[in-house]
Amino acid sequence: MVSLTTLMTGLTERALRASVATLMLSLIHAGGLHAQGDELDATIRSEYPRILTSWAVGDDEGAIESLAALETGLVRPKKVDRDIEAMWRSKLAVIRDTISRGGTEVLVPIMLLHHDASRYYASRGAVRLARHSGMMSAELAEYYAESSATPGSGRLAADLLASLAGHLQQGLVVRQSAKLYYRALRIDGANLAAHMGLASMFERRGELAPALEHYEKAARLAPGRPEPLLRHAMVAARLDDIGIAMEDLDRVLTMEAPDWMRRVALQEKAKCSSGEAAAEVARAALEEYPDSSRQAIQRAYLLERQRRPGEALAVLNGIAESAEQESERYFYTRWPDTALEESRARLRRDAREHSEVLETAVAAALAVGAVEAKGG
Amino acid sequence: MRKLALAGLALAASAAFGEDAIWFLAPDAGGAVFGPIRISAHVESESTVLAVEFFVDGLGIGVVTAPPWAIVSDVGYGNREHTLRVVARLEGGKRIEASRVTGIFSVDDSLEIELRQLYVNVTAEGERVRDLERDDFRILDGGVRQAIVTFEKENVPMTAALLVDCSASMEGAPLDAALSGVRRFLDQMSELDEAKLILFSDRILGSTPFTRDRAVLEAALSSVEVTGGTAINDYLFAALKMLDGRQGRRVVVLFTDGADVHSLLDMDDVAWKAQRSQAVMYWIYLRHSGESGPPAFNSAWRGFEENQEESRLLRRAVNESGGHIAELDDSDELEGAFAEIIEELRNQYVLGYYPSGSRRDGSWREVDVRVRRAGARVRTRQGYIDD
Known part of the structure; x- marks a missing residue:
């Protein structure tokens, strides 16, 4: 199995810069790149600005459905790659004209549009278009980070890349997801969602050293949060660094944390302890969560190991027969998404703040006839 | 044992003189019993027997309304005496009863040693072998032959x-x-x-x-x-x-x-x-x-x-x-x-024994069960931790 670390070593600065440079070149010369007289190009140049306007005025659903209808209609089944490339160029030409009227800030809502379109396509099984939209969104974000002089542009671009990565991670598209997380960190090394996403990916693949490193960075970036610490503790324990794990777990248990995190922390603390100390943690945990079958099982197991079989049996006989609503350990195995959700919220807020700029720029471009089927 | 035989003869003699009587057929008086056991009784009466009630250690365990007057009950695996009682209800309202006390099993080692049970599957040429008896089995625990103290087969609870x-x-x-x-x-x-x-x-x-x-x-x-x-x-x-x-x-x-x-x-x-x-x-x-x-x-x-x-x-x-x-x-x-x-x-055989040589030292004790039947294959627990 090729490790993610090895894979990522291949994803060099050079490759990333080449990707951004290509896009920049396309944006500068987009008009000259598309095939003249191409019907596809004409359609894009006529429809795409309307979609951007619709997106800018807040008709999110309508804009995405229109974009999907447009693109799906333009892509011929046997010429998917060619048509997607042509669409890309034509859309870039429109974006170039829009930038020329409104500046690079118009990219903020545009990249979110393609981010969301990617999700829309993915949920309908349109894999190629999902990938196209995702890549376009990612490259616009990187271009924006390179070109914008606005403070926070790097953070915003990294948020978008991390969000795209998070969606791919949910779909278990591991390598692409990891690449996007790294691209996010290249722009903003303090992106919490990217560190958490990468760490959990490494953790699940059993690559514990890089997992520990990214959780450690995440914990430093968000010192008041229990999740990075809890996960750091779990990985440290798997690496037999029990001292570190116990230190982390103790800190988690002093923090305000959701029930599932607290329950996992208590379970793992008992596992990292021995003898009477372990039994005491398990006893207190069961007292705190008397309806949890798992706390009861851990308590019973430890009593059994202490040769107290009668007490162990009594604990298990106390387990309720009704269905339990949730499993804390199931929660732990989900990809961590708190930081991602925060990134996405920031993205939407930023996109909303820039929507007027986009609306004005598209209108200006249309008014002067800059966005026409054969313009440029 | 002689005294018990005489008691049975006395009851039979009573019945012969037209008196109503009930006595145990199983289990033996004074014998150790463990787990599920068959308790059976014989009733002698010229009246119709309406029902026979069975009790173990004072608790009613069941009522049988037609012969054979027998029931299976699980008496547990503690090495202790049990008091069995049977009560027959006869037509006309008369009740007759008998009691029997079982014994305890003596071993050289401490009585705290737990009875070990083995659930044994025996097959030969792909078919289950159902007709083996206690003496057909040999248990080796830690390489040492063990005395089989309980033996059950077919529909053991x-x-x-x-x-x-x-x-x-x-x-x-x-x-x-x-x-x-x-x-x-x-x-x-x-x-x-x-x-x-x-x-x-x-x-x-x-x-x-x-x-x-x-x-x-x-x-x-x-x-x-x-x-x-x-x-x-x-x-x-x-x-x-x-x-x-x-x-x-x-x-x-x-x-x-x-x-x-x-x-x-x-x-x-x-x-x-x-x-x-x-x-x-x-x-x-x-x-x-x-x-x-x-x-x-x-x-x-x-x-x-x-x-x-x-x-x-x-x-x-x-x-x-x-x-x-x-x-x-x-x-x-x-x-x-x-x-x-x-x-x-x-269709399992259930064999019980008190492991001799138990040291309770946390060691793995290998268990081997053999049967006196050519070509038979035996599957049972392979061993256990002795602690």
């Missing part, structure tokens, strides 16, 4: 914990087939058998107490909804431990369509318990399509090799317990797999 994986991957046909299998298992249990259902995923989705009441078990089966991942180890440990508190033959039937992902306990922890338990474990494993070896995956809790080791340890624990693993590729085979297990359980 049992207590079963049925663990049914109801994780999300079981949705649809697999769950329906698994529940049909469980129902078939329950249908074929005998009157004295009892079962506990644990319907689990990464948590308990439903369970019952140990019960003989089919309605209670059916209610749990009919209300389950699949959801979540799989936590085999935690609930397997719980089942093994809860069986410690039950009398009689103890059985775990685990059904799952996947490997453990979410457990807090490692399989090593469960194996620790299994090697100290007397329960036999069966594992029905519904493989995913295209799966040939043990499930191989990484998870948030364990790495690839650790997960493979978990699976290997579960297999070993099942085999050591004397049970077996049914690996299926199609949910259509599930009902048959459950039926095969109950069929096997109904």
